[in-house]
Amino acid sequence: MEPNNTESEKLHPPIKEKFKSIPETFGIRVNEEPIYNVLKKDGDFEVRHYPKQLIAKITLHGMSYDYFREHAFEKLAAYIFEGSESKKNEQLPMTDPILQHEDPNGAWTMSFILPKEYTLATAPKPKNPEIMLEEVEPYNAAVVTYSGNNKLSKIEEHKKELGEWVKKQNELAMTGHFFIAQYDAPFVVPHLKRNEVQVKVNTVH
Incomplete structure (x- = not known):
């Protein structure tokens, strides 16, 4: 059962953050993104190496x-x-x-x-x-990238696709849960949105 929360928190983003929404509407991303190295690419699938990150969760x-x-x-x-x-x-x-x-x-x-x-x-x-x-310590991740509005059914579909792709890579083994990466605000034109499903992987020798 969902909690009864009738008052949403009132947010006050700084002016510079509000201005970002103008280019973002058209799929132009201006926010900082994590640096990574692409270790392998196969169409919409990649294996990436991410350095150490600090997250708020x-x-x-x-x-x-x-x-x-x-x-x-x-x-x-x-x-x-x-x-x-x-x-x-x-x-x-x-x-x-x-x-x-x-x-x-x-x-x-x-x-x-x-x-x-x-x-x-x-x-x-x-x-x-x-x-x-x-x-978060440095890690490798297998990733599939796709566009559109990120409904739960769509996420599940791409989890399955990514899992099947990883299983076909003899040198890779999944080591954690799937997670969703969303790069765009809800108001961005759907076909310009960037979404990903990711899963941490280790290299099998």
Whole structure:
């Protein structure tokens, strides 16, 4: 059952973030994205190496996917735009993509990747205790990229495609859960949206 939350959090993004929505409408991305190296490419499929990342994440239980997306984003965006416990006026720039995954118990987690200049020691500390900061060690990921509005049925379809593709690569083995990477806001023209399903992989020798 979904929680009875009748008041959405009021967000106040800085002016420069509001201006970003103009080019973003047409699929022009201006936010910082994580750096990675492409190790293998096969059409819409890739294997990438990502360096260490710092993420802010929140996990919510007992919600549908659409309800989770709305409320998790509100809470994380409040951290990004409205300062922190230690630095009241510090606002972080938005980055892409937003990452999401579901655990075996049905809880959903959403993560923002913090700008690369921040470390666990220097990042603003969240006021909301639901939001956790975490260092993610370097990893390899298999990825499939696709466009359009990211419905749950579409995500499941691409999870299956990616899993089947990885199984055909004799040198790869999946090591974790699937996660969703969304690069664009809901108002972006659907065919210009970039979505990905990713899964961490190890190389089998």
